[in-house]
Amino acid sequence: MKAFWHGYIAGPIIGALWTLTMAVVTCIVVSFSTGEGLAPSLIGSLALGAWLGFIWLPDGDRTRNQRIAWSVGLAIVPALAFLLVNPAVIGAEGTSTLTILVAWVVVIVASAWPLERILHDLPYGATTRHEFEAAVIRFLTGFGYIFFTAIVAIPFYVMVMTSLKNQSELIQNPLDFTIDLSKGTDLFRSYFELFSDFNFGSYLWTSFFVSVLTVFLTLLFSVPGAYAVARLRFKGRTAFSRSILLIYMVPMIVLALPIYIAFSMAGLRNTIFGIVLIYPVTTIPVALYMLQGYFRGLPAEVEEAGLMDGLSRLAVIWKITLPLSLPALASVSLYVFMIAWNEFLLAFMLLDDPSTFTLTRGIASLNSSEVPRQHLMAGAVVATVPIMLLFLGLERFMTKGLTAGSVKG
């Protein structure tokens, strides 16, 4: 381990790993945006990275001439790798020279520029544990940002781009996500068809209606319940709050089976009424749990002052507690809305008639070999965009609310 605590060893290793990462990322990004194939080369990128990692090391005790001599001398390593084995990034068959040149420039810039910042505090010779770990952490941080951004963004990028293409283009070159802007509004054809032929307008409205109603009903039931659990003393309070948590752990599929049977017998399947009946019950325990956590945090003295001044308990809840807990109500509403909007299992089991479909059920019905996949992806985008916008707009509430009470996923 101690051997690594030298700049001239740690630097090239970090550099090699960083350039390899950059080569892979560049290939993915350039391939996904031009549709032309590119491949990173293991030896080529490791050699280039190791050299970069060496020359970026601060001077240490070396003279300027010594440094330049070493750097130039060692440049033979990436140069040999370039000529004899492979450059860091190679093009596939049919990839244009321009694309390859662009990829090379991107790899060199994306390697050299951040590496300078990663290594600027790492001495050339023996390093302290501090300096070594700081460099490793800077490397891991850069790697982490790229890694997480890539894994989150790629599926969504593919989703949006697929919805703008057509089946034959997709099969011809699955890497080609370029958009033909000359098509104009024709680009959004699958969206138009979704709303005109597949009735998505009605699904969208049903989903919205059901979600809003669910939020309303959930709050109606959970606010008094949460208040009672948080503030009032009664026998069985602990047992009650534990059973809420227990209920909130029961898997939906276990409940879905008897609910399916009961709804089949009562004729509630294929009705919006049945869905509105069942959704709030799945969200009440969550809301109750989040709200009671918040109510506990409110100062009881304010409410007691209200009681002393002659307000009844219900008036205290209405005039004091609720106005004070508006942020919590907002985050609970947002969260319940999200659950209802994204709910799939119950909608899938209970709704068979297209006139009662919610959005998620509508997307599930698009998943057949007869419907081209750009429609499926357009449906996915239609379902995702509203909840994303709502969420990004109210992100602060969401983050607070989710962590204030525990949350089901």
Add this chain to the structure above:
Amino acid sequence: MTSATPPTGTGPLERREARLAWSLLFPTIAIVSAVVILPLLAIFWISFKPIGLADLRPPTPVVREAMRGDPGDYTLRYRIRNSSQEKSISNVVLTDELPAEVAVRAAPPEGCEIGRESVTCDIGTLEPGQRLDIELPITITGIDEDAAEEALEGRPPEITGSSENTLTNFEFTSENFARIFDSDEFFEVLWVTVFYTVFGTFGALIFGLFAAMLLNKEFKGQGILRGLYLFPYVAPVIAVAFAWIILFDPFSGSANALLIQMGVTDEAINFFGVRPLALIMVTVFEIWRYFPLSFLFILARMQSIDHDMYEAADMDGASPFQKFWFLSLPQLLGILSVLFLLRFIWTFNKFDDIFLLTGGNAGTRTLTVNVYEQAFAISNIGAGAAVAVVIFCCLIIFAFFFFRFVSREEGL
């Protein structure tokens, strides 16, 4: 001198408070027990029942009415059949209204009575799959044939009958449990569930911890990145699951095209179609979808750690990894253990993700997917309920651990 004694028992104020609490809780308790407790009891009941999907629709008598014949010799015919091939229907009674212009001209068949503008036939018991015709000779006065036919068909006949319902009778069987425990499949399902749950939980925690450390500093664009990293959790599962399916499609998926271009593989990989890769992929999906949740909780806890501690550690010359290992991690242990238990339970309960990605094929059938598979794919509701009972028992064990070890920690 009387000594003051503290009051014993419940005073009127205390009673009033408890009454108010229960009245506030009552609506919630009522609705939750109706939709959660009752179904849970029903699951236990059904798991001991020999019941299939088809039994949910009770056998019903079906009737079709038709007018036939030539002028002067019309007959009204009712074709009756039992919809079920397995169960008989008893007390079958047919009633139909007749228009004023139609009269029955000869004696009706046995069991039928002709009233004023109506006919009632007591048919008795219909054997499984039995078909029966009842013919009434009729005359038409005043209107022509088409109008009479229309008038007759405008009033559909009613038929009633009763049959035994498997769901409510007292016939029990342990066959459902014997069936699910006997098969080798059950242990495979159990192993898949354990793999999915353990790796899904640990993965989500580790990635969440990593992401939280990245964002635990102030910089430009931190808010945007935090929002972006929450996307997988916020987006509808059905949308992201299909996006993954299309991304990893073996024939025209971009991931395969990319891997082939990069020379990682020579031919397309069927990510969601072959064992053991499919199981790994659904676990990776689970980690991808739920790391945001753990990241959010861990980040919230990290930001509340006292900063002085780190300054003291700096003075003592602690290195960054030492600070993480000896300061941050012990501080985060509480939230990590709570998250572990919660995520463990919810990953165990997860159904939608695997159902959408693979449908439980290629060795990805977990217990929850097995409930659906048994109840709806094999149409054996009883066996599905038996699997659900097994899940519920596991859940009770988890809940026990949860309350025993986590109890009051972190206020959860």
